[in-house]
Amino acid sequence: MTKEELIASFKYSVLQHARKNKNITYTCRTFNVSRTIYYKWLKRFIKLGYLGLQDKEKAKPQMPNQIKPDKEKIILGYIIEYPTHGPRRIANELNQQDITISEAGVYNVLRRRKLNHRVDRLFYAQDKSDNPVVTERYLREVAKRRPARICSYYPGYLFCQDTFYIGTIKGLGRIYQQAGIDAYASFGFAKVYSDKTAVRAIDLLKTKVLPIYRQFNIPLDRILTDNGKEYTTHWPNGKHGYERFLKENRIRHTKIKPGTPQSKW
Template sequence: MTPQEMLLKHKLSLLQLAEQLQNIRAACKMMGVSRQHYYDIKERFEQAGVSGLHEKERQPPRMPNQTPQDIEERIIEYSLKHPTYGKDRMPLQLRFEGIIISSSSVERIWKRYHLENRFKRLLKLEELHKQQGMILSDEQIQALLEHVGQVPVEHVFSRYPGYLLCQDTFEVGHIKGVGKIYMQAVVDTYGSFGFAKLYTSKMPTTAADILIDRVLPFYMAFDIPIRRMLTDNGGEFCGKGFKHDYELMLQIFGIEHSRIRVGMPQTNGFVERFNRTVLEEFFCVAFRKKWYYSLEELQTDLDTFMWHYNFQRPHSGYRLNGKRPIEVLLDKTTCPKRLTYDKIDAPTNVE
């Protein structure tokens, strides 16, 4: 039920209660509202029925001291004509155009039009040139050439799901009676599909266990091969061949193992950002709402969050652009084999 539906139900309940009790004062006291609020609701109900009880959308106020629309359009036009000018230089130049305005006003106008930085103004300039055939001046062409290298690019090359997976060990904290808690995290760099499992130790066995228990069965179910794993140089990931459980498991399944440079954790940024998301959106909330007595209890709630993360939560990264990780896996144009929801079981406590 949406907040609007709940509010409508509350108003109808107030009218119904007052009619049953035949006492407006008692009904308002029980519902926790004033009698004037009751009469306002009753008047709107008598005039327009149930539709009159819906909340009306309010138009954004027009501030009396806001810059006139024609002046704003002239400022935007001048900003695109000189996209490299900053907010402090713009008022000085606009004086020669007969426009007296402060630098803070220029900044607010830019924000309203989503042109608050030089890069966005250059992108808008390119868009106008592409769509409307806008003729660019020498200054605009020079600005575009100088900033062509600043366009965000993918710093990790990933061609399809399973092409490159990142793995890391994240120390969650300490639970009384259980001890230290570690989370093994695995993220697919193509679509940010994530896996997480909790352990009480930081060993090669635990690093291999999440792959055997969660990751490999998931990808094998859809005939998606895992080509390469990227990890840091921790002892749970690096060792000597057949004497190391994690390295042995990768060799058995034919998965390449890549390591980041020492002191360069940003190279494994996908899983580092995943750790931060799980920390902020799950652990920091869960530990304030509930007292956990066992690792299994915490793992159950973590599985519920991971379902939300992969199947319900839109991601704003440059790879997904508002999509959910499962949508990328279900994309027929990028997957080796079409996936369906029928092959994926949701946790029992997920509605």
């Protein structure tokens, strides 16, 4: 479910709650939403249906000085031949070929195409070239971009849990998602909360994860998390509610180093 779909689903839940309980004040207090916001959502729902609850996409502004398509094609063709050249060099070389274009114009094209970094241009040139040359640098960069793999040998062997910031909803505040996935079965769980605390991290396990594992008589051996405060304490010899919960349920806790999503064996 995308962020937009999640927000629309939340708005619809608020409207459903008010309709079922026939008490708008109670609903607004329960979901921490102002009456003004509630009526705004209701008005859009009546007018447009469920689609009216989805956030409107902001129109992309039309840039009056945007490079014309034919010149953009020339720039993209140039970087296939010379991917290491930057905006200034590209502009100078093209101007010598009587193709008038500024350094800023070249940069804007590269940025819009997400090619403003040399390594991205190298990948682009490699993919678009008729006779690509596999260089050592290209192989190194491919290795860096290769997604990390986490080994798991059976269901319940390793469960990966993390916290994600979804966004902010007017009248409600910040929204977070506790999510987890069985590394062997690729079976996932998720639940939305208004904050990121140990209580929320435990709640996902208590209400969603462990009941499913127990239903199928699958023991959960180990959980992998980062070093977020919702999962562990940063104080030496400190005690933490999440880790205590895992210990009570005989689940090992493994923590990763920042920026390195790999488990320890």
